[in-house]
Amino acid sequence: MTATTATTRLPSSDPAPGEPGWLPAPPAAAAHVIRDDAEAIAVAERLKPLFSAEAKERDRDRRLPFSEVDLFSQSGLWGITVPRAYGGAGVSQVTLAQVFAILAAGDPSLTQIAQNSFEIIDVIRQTGSEAQKRELFAAVLSGKRLGNAFSEFGGKNVEAFETRLVRKDDHFVVSGRKFYSTGALFAHLVPIVALDEEGHVVVAVADRDAEGLTVVDDWSAFGQRTTASGTVILDAVVIPAERVLPAHIVYENRSAVGPQSQLIHAAIDAGIARGAIEATIDFVRNNARPWIDSGSDRAADDPYTIAAIGDLAIRLHAAEALLDRAGRQLDETIANVSDETIAKAKIAVAEAKVLTTEVAIAAANRLFELAGTRSTLGTHNLDRFWRDARTHTLHDPVRWKFHAVGQYYLNGVQPPLHSWI
Incomplete structure (x- = not known):
């Protein structure tokens, strides 16, 4: 499926954005630098x-x-x-x-x-x-964008990497196949997670136009449809020695990298919930009809609808409060890294991830219940909120967040070392 609107182009012209062979242009001007x-x-x-x-x-x-x-x-x-x-x-x-x-x-x-x-x-x-x-x-x-060639589709779990980096003369060569490569299609630089010759995790930063690096727009999920989170093929891609990062320092030892990444995922889920609630309120106010038994002239005056919106708002604000709390703990952890503070950060983010997941799915579900049958019409495309929530919240299974949090508080067990909590 092509990613762009139809255009008439000569066969010899450059590929359109998203087509095979297309590369993002360097920034036309330096990006704005935000100060605080x-x-x-x-x-x-x-x-x-x-x-x-x-x-x-x-x-x-x-x-x-x-x-x-x-x-x-x-x-x-x-x-x-x-x-x-x-x-x-x-x-x-x-x-x-x-x-x-x-x-x-x-x-x-x-x-x-x-x-x-x-x-x-x-x-x-x-x-x-x-x-x-x-x-x-x-x-x-x-203004140059960093992409992502981290995860792989095969392997027994998310840490079973088959991509390898080997030294050749004064540089390195990386080969493998990646998936869930959000951002790679749009990137100027593509960081690649690989195992070096000693089995350590490294990050090799390749130029997007490096020979042998191919980004395939084959993301077909029903949600998060425009992330282009598809395949990156690495066929003996040359990596300068100065572009290899010893990432095992943070991935094989306790660090805040994992919960920092998790925090952003939780924030995206909170945003999906907020967007779904905003869409619900707008539709109820402007498009929905009141139920016949409510005795109301406006759907927004239906007492059960009012209560349901109140419930969603409370749950969203609770999730956002835990998100802020997790952010504060991460800031404290980054300033003072230890086994204890890393554990606190992981648990705080896990708690936030549970509530942001729950409210994202709940808000996307209740949208249709409160807005009525006409909200399901294709012209509104409101199902995108549920599809986005259902897809993105699968990134890290929440059932294991409950387990990690319970182990921490009940048995004093620190959360796992890996980056998915």
């Missing part, structure tokens, strides 16, 4: 209505958001966690979660495209050499 937390929130609030303006059409037609992604990265939001020492805003994790929740309420697919960039920024911060930090942080602040 308050500005990051303000920019996100300005972008939200722009993201939501054609969200239902993009989802319906699976029209990938090329121009919107450019706007997103040029706004400066992709670089807000770059440390101040390297020219970034170094915003708090609380602010980062708020930014993602705001934007995801407008379009969660578009918002998720940036998610993996922030995990890699932190890997660079914790494992990169000074030269690597200067080069890669400067690239992000200039």
Whole structure:
């Protein structure tokens, strides 16, 4: 399925965005550099209505958001966690979660495209050499986008990597096949998770136009349809030695990288819930009819509808409160890393993930109950909220969050070492 509207082009012309062989152009101008937390929130609030303006059409037609992604990265939001020492805003994790929740309420697919960039920024911060930090942080602040070639479709679990990095003369070569590669299609640089010759996890940062690196737009999920989270094929891709990060430092030892990534996923789910509730309120006020037994002239005066909206609002605010709490704990953990503080961060984020998952699915379900049969008509495409919620909340199974939280509080067992909690 093509990602763009139909155009008439000569056979010899360059491929259109999303077609095989297409590459994103370098930023036409340096991206805006956001200076502090308050500005990051303000920019996100300005972008939200722009993201939501054609969200239902993009989802319906699976029209990938090329121009919107450019706007997103040029706004400066992709670089807000770059440390101040390297020219970034170094915003708090609380602010980062708020930014993602705001934007995801407008379009969660578009918002998720940036998610993996922030995990890699932190890997660079914790494992990169000074030269690597200067080069890669400067690239992000200039508007270049980091993609994602992390997960693999095969293997017995999410940590069973088959992609390998081997040394050849003064450089490295990486080969393998990746999936769930959110952001890679739109990226200028593609970070690749691989195992080196000693079996350690590394991140190799490839140029998007590197020979042997192919991004395939084969994402077919019924939700988060425009993330382009498909396949990356790596056929002996050459990686300069200075572009290999010893990521095992943070992936094989306790670190905040995992819960930081999880926090953003929880924020996206909170944003989906917020967007679904906003859509419900708008439809009930402007399109729905009151039930005959309510005795009301407006659907918005139906007492059961009023109570249901109140219930959803309370549950959303509870989830957002836990999201803020998890962000604060992460900020404390990053400032003072220890086994104890890492465990606290993982558990705090797991608690937030439970509530954001529950309210996202609940809000997307109740939308139709409260808005009525006409809300299911295709012209509204309101089912995108449920499809997005159901798809994105599968990222990490919530049933195991309950287990980790219970083990921590009941038996004093620290959460697992891996990055999926």
